C-alpha cells in the first residue's frame with residue numbers, strides 16, 4: 001500500500017532527520033484516536049489508525065473476498081472508504097483480526113510506516129507489544145465500559161445509526177473480549193507503556209497528558225543523539 005506523505009522533523013542541532021515512534025493501544029472507544037491525532041498535530045508526526053486496516057479487510061470480506069486475499073491486496077482506496085465505521089464492520093474487523101494470516105499480511109506495512117523519517121504515531125491493539133516493541137513512547141489508553149459506550153453511542157447516533165447505549169456496550173464488550181483473548185497478538189498492556197485512563201477526562205485533558213509525556217521522551221531522545229524507530 002502506498003504511504004501517505006509524512007512530515008520530516010529535523011534535529012536542528014545536528015541537522016539529522018529524527019525517527020521517533022509513538023504507539024497507542026487500548027480497547028474500543030477509549031480515546032486512542034483523539035490522543036494520536038493530538039500527538040501527530042503537535043509534533044508533525046505521520047499518523048496511522050491501524051484499526052482502519054482491519055476494518056477495510058472486514059469490509060471486503062463482507063463483500064465476499066477471502067480474508068487473506070483481502071489483507072494481502074489492500075489498497076489505499078480501501079482504507080479511506082466512508083463505510084468502515086458501521087457496527088457490522090466493527091464486528092467483522094474484530095473477527096478477521098483474530099486470523100494469523102490476516103495479521104501477518106499487515107505487519108510489514110505497519111512497521112515501515114512506524115520507521116519513517118520525521119516520526120510516526122500508530123494506534124491499535126498490538127502496536128507497542130508486537131508491531132513496534134522498541135518504540136520511544138508507548139501509551140495504553142483505556143476508560144470504563146460506560147464511558148466508552150457513551151462516546152461510541154454519541155458517534156454512531158450522530159452518524160445516523162439507530163443504536164441503543166445498551167446495545168453499544170454489549171458490542172464493545174464482545175469485541176474487547178475477542179481482541180484480548182485471541183492467540184495471535186492479543187490486546188495487552190506493554191510492560192513499558194504509560195497507562196492513560198480517560199474515563200473522567202475531556203479531549204483537552206487526555207491530549208495534554210500525552211503531549212507532555214511525548215515531549216519529554218522526544219527531548220531525551222534528541223539529547224541522546226536521536227534514535228531509531230521501529231527497530
Ligand code: DC
Pocket residue numbers: 028029050051052054055090093094097098123124125126127175179
Ligand atoms: O480500533 P478499531 O476499533 O477501529 O479496530 C477495529 C478492530 O480491528 C478491533 O476490534 C480489533 C482490530 N485491531 C487489531 O486487532 N489490531 C490493531 N492493531 C488494530 C485493530
